[in-house]
């Protein structure tokens with residue numbers, strides 16, 4: 001009889017602890033259901049790159065004077081400037097220009113130093129290809145106008161996710177006191193510090209100390 005009662009007690013204890021874990025797990029689920037998603041549903045949603053984003057390089061063949069400054073300032077001498085000397089006019093004649101984006105590190109040196117501004121960094125970042133040789137862009141491919149996330153009707157453009165009110169894309173236009181859809185990292189840290197849980201407080205302190213040490 002005693003053995004049976006012990007078994008019942010053990011079973012009840014296990015059932016109670018299982019229910020506790022179930023409720024704990026569901027509370028995490030319900031807590032996340034209230035939050036704004038932080039993931040981007042790519043390719044239906046895309047983040048708008050920042051103004052100074054260094055994406056695929058755009059090149060204007062007509063402006064290029066074949067000076068090869070871009071080659072000299074490139075850390076890996078990457079741009080290929082194919083030109084011939086016209087003996088009659090004694091001027092360089094540009095034949096072809098190419099950059100291999102499979103090797104480019106998008107440092108922007110060539111764009112910075114080009115004397116005729118015929119190179120520019122675009123916000124295009126979708127360069128994935130099945131064949132790495134197709135990443136070697138000639139002057140025709142480099143001259144193609146970049147695609148823009150904001151002008152593509154099939155894409156929902158997002159900027160800075162939770163920090164901006166819903167539907168607003170430009171962070172510079174938002175008044176400082178306007179309610180934002182989500183919280184800034186500094187606000188989340190402050191809330192964690194004010195929480196009862198010592199563990200969360202310690203975590204927040206650790207992050208703040210790390211941030212202070214890197215500044």
Ligand code: SF4
Nearest residue numbers: 064065067068070114
């Ligand atoms: S620096 Fe500019 S102008 Fe000179 S070769 Fe390069 S792209 Fe052409």
Ligand code: SF4
Nearest residue numbers: 074104105107108110
């Ligand atoms: S972005 Fe940098 S690595 Fe790429 S071609 Fe220009 S200078 Fe070279």
